[in-house]
Amino acid sequence: MKNQKIKISTKNLNVFYGAKQALFDVNLELEEKKVTALIGPSGCGKSTYIRCLNRMNDVIDICKVEGSIKIDGQEINKKDVDVNLLREKVGMVFQKPNPFPKSIYDNIAYGPRIHGLADNKNDLDQIVESSLKKAALWDEVKDRLNQPGTGLSGGQQQRLCIARTISINPEVILMDEPCSALDPIATAKIEELIDDLKKTYTIVIVTHSMSQAARVSQNTGFFHLGKILEFNLTEKIFKNPDNKLTQDYITGRFG
Amino acid sequence: MSEHIVSSYEGQLKTLHSTVLKMGALCESQFSNSIIALLKKDEELIDKIIGKDERIDELEKKIDDQVVNLITLRQPMAIDLRETVSAMRIAAELERIGDLAKNIVKRVKYIKVDLNNPDFSLIKTASELVQNNLKKTLDSYSKKDEQLALSVWNSDKEIDVIINKLLEDFLNNMKKEKKNIESLTHLLFVAKNIERIGDHSTNICEYVYFLIKGEEIKGNRPKG
Numbered sequence: 001m002k003n004q005k006i007k008i009s010t011k012n013l014n015v016f017y018g019a020k021q022a023l024f025d026v027n028l029e030l031e032e033k034k035v036t037a038l039i040g041p042s043g044c045g046k047s048t049y050i051r052c053l054n055r056m057n058d059v060i061d062i063c064k065v066e067g068s069i070k071i072d073g074q075e076i077n078k079k080d081v082d083v084n085l086l087r088e089k090v091g092m093v094f095q096k097p098n099p100f101p102k103s104i105y106d107n108i109a110y111g112p113r114i115h116g117l118a119d120n121k122n123d124l125d126q127i128v129e130s131s132l133k134k135a136a137l138w139d140e141v142k143d144r145l146n147q148p149g150t151g152l153s154g155g156q157q158q159r160l161c162i163a164r165t166i167s168i169n170p171e172v173i174l175m176d177e178p179c180s181a182l183d184p185i186a187t188a189k190i191e192e193l194i195d196d197l198k199k200t201y202t203i204v205i206v207t208h209s210m211s212q213a214a215r216v217s218q219n220t221g222f223f224h225l226g227k228i229l230e231f232n233l234t235e236k237i238f239k240n241p242d243n244k245l246t247q248d249y250i251t252g253r254f255g
Numbered sequence: 256m257s258e259h260i261v262s263s264y265e266g267q268l269k270t271l272h273s274t275v276l277k278m279g280a281l282c283e284s285q286f287s288n289s290i291i292a293l294l295k296k297d298e299e300l301i302d303k304i305i306g307k308d309e310r311i312d313e314l315e316k317k318i319d320d321q322v323v324n325l326i327t328l329r330q331p332m333a334i335d336l337r338e339t340v341s342a343m344r345i346a347a348e349l350e351r352i353g354d355l356a357k358n359i360v361k362r363v364k365y366i367k368v369d370l371n372n373p374d375f376s377l378i379k380t381a382s383e384l385v386q387n388n389l390k391k392t393l394d395s396y397s398k399k400d401e402q403l404a405l406s407v408w409n410s411d412k413e414i415d416v417i418i419n420k421l422l423e424d425f426l427n428n429m430k431k432e433k434k435n436i437e438s439l440t441h442l443l444f445v446a447k448n449i450e451r452i453g454d455h456s457t458n459i460c461e462y463v464y465f466l467i468k469g470e471e472i473k474g475n476r477p478k479g
Binding site: 210211214238239240241248250251252253 | 256257258259260261264330331332333334335336337469470
């Protein structure tokens with residue numbers, strides 16, 4: 001893991017929902033242009049963690065985030081950071097595909113429009129096409145760009161959401177269980193896409209599927225009760241983890 | 256180690272482990288019986304040993320099936336994956352041990368020399384050492400004792416030393432007694448088979464160590 005550029009680092013990250021503490025001193029360094037998988041039982045804090053990385057927890061009134069979160073060495077966990085710019089840099093894909101109730105074209109064009117990334121219709125067409133191509137969806141939708149995004153299949157909708165994320169040129173893509181609502185073929189397409197996207201983007205994926213974490217990631221972190229118990233190369237975690245709880249969890253002995 | 260949440264999965268892994276142990280016990284008795292048959296020239300026992308070899312092959316097949324099933328249906332991880340993969344590798348080594356024991360008894364009818372002759376006494380010594388190592392090897396698998404596996408792995412060199420000495424004794428005897436050449440040629444193969452069984456035993460020790468520790472034994476095996 002040495003000699004690799006660190007894209008995101010968190011130090012002594014503590015998160016509270018009201019009186020309840022959800023994360024305890026999480027120290028992690030996530031490598032650039034790699035896929036990091038976060039695993040752990042429900043409620044262990046992995047989603048809370050990735051939501052810190054683009055300040056999604058800001059929208060929850062009772063949520064308090066303490067500690068340092070740096071992206072490219074810049075602190076993002078402080079008041080004067082423009083969260084809109086941050087979210088332009090750190091995109092997110094959710095468990096359930098959530099396309100806008102708009103056409104396929106407008107789903108992609110929305111972000112570039114509001115962020116002023118296109119000067120004219122031609123530019124915008126280009127962005128829509130290249131985003132859909134990168135998300136491996138172009139061939140399936142190019143003849144029906146004006147139809148509603150919600151009319152696509154679940155797997156296509158999820159790739160549409162990924163295309164939407166890519167359209168504003170982020171550097172980091174956060175994925176919170178992106179395949180849990182998809183069938184195996186749609187899942188395979190997303191995993192193939194993740195392999196391809198990691199050439200350009202830093203990806204952090206939360207997943208409940210151990211085999212998916214093993215397949216798509218290079219590094220894996222195991223969360224338990226709000227703490228990071230083990231962080232290592234994915235191969236090491238799934239072949240011979242150091243921590244007994246990690247082993248119990250990945251082999252289905254937790255209980 | 257705590258148990259799996261899914262008890263049928265736990266059950267399948269336990270069944271696999273016990274099938275390997277069953278195969279191990281059978282190979283162990285095939286080998287020790289082959290030495291008894293050799294020393295006593297017991298033809299009934301020889302037939303029994305040859306007949307039982309089929310059972311060893313069946314058990315190996317059964318283990319392979321169980322392993323493929325586990326990988327297909329359970330996708331084992333970490334310790335479970337090592338348990339699964341090791342079972343298949345150990346079964347392959349045991350199958351070879353079974354074959355070598357069968358090969359020993361097939362040679363008995365060509366061995367006409369008196370095995371009480373001190374020139375040939377090391378065959379008994381070597382077989383006792385190897386039997387002892389094989390027993391300890393299977394114990395290390397049964398009890399998941401990596402230190403025991405490591406000690407067997409390290410002790411195989413003693414067998415190599417004895418086999419080399421035995422070769423010398425045999426050659427000297429052949430020089431003295433030309434009529435013994437045919438018998439001793441077969442007896443040499445028997446000795447080589449015993450040594451090979453010891454080698455397969457140390458291979459199993461390597462798998463047992465890997466199964467428990469998740470890493471290979473460091474360094475090269477000491478050789479005599």
